Amino acid sequence: MSLGTISNADSASIKFNLFIFSNSLTLERPISKHLCLGFPLSYGCRLLPSNRRLIKDLAAQRIDNLFRLAEANIHSNPSYSDRYVEMAIQISKRTNVRIPKYWKYFMCKSCHSFLYPGIRSRIRISPRRSPHIVVTCLVCGTTKRYPIKTKKQR
Incomplete structure (x- = not known):
């Protein structure tokens, strides 16, 4: 993510160049004198609500694109998939946007690998106590459990 500043004699504007592989989006917005000239999320700069919403929307789109790329590359380059997941986590932490x-x-929460069933994860249904789905990461061995609602619980 590159951010360049352009200053004119009359006013200042900020130019967002957001690149993800071949997709690019360039937006130019005027800045009020209360905003600092630089990356708006660093150094405690305050953002207008419209700018904050714009950044959160772009971050949500970027996270979704990274996970789709991870899913597309799991067969050919599993290490790329892991890197895409790490990048999505970094974006969500930096912009305070939840991962869907x-x-x-x-x-995987512990090793940040992309858990694709059969390649990087093992999925089992356990009927003990309350029925649940057990997803095991084949990279680090971490297990996640998801409860299954029975007809009585619905």
Whole structure:
């Protein structure tokens, strides 16, 4: 993510160049004198609500794109998939945007690898006590359990 500043004699504007492989998005917005000239999320700069919303929307799109790339590359380059997951986690932490629940099922919390069933994870159904699904990471051995609701619980 590169961020360049352009200053004119009359006013200042900030230019967002957000690249993810071949997709690029360039936005130019005028800045009020209360905002600092630089990366808006660093150094405690305050953002206007519209700018904050714009950054969160872009971060959510970027996270979704990274997980889709991880899913597409799991067969050819599993290490790329792991890197895409790590990048998505970094973006979510930096921008305070949650990773969608659907993609959390495909992510190992301990080693940050992409859990694709049959390649990087093992999925079992356990009927003990309350029935649940057990997902085991084949990289680090961490297990995750998801409860299954029975007809009585619904």
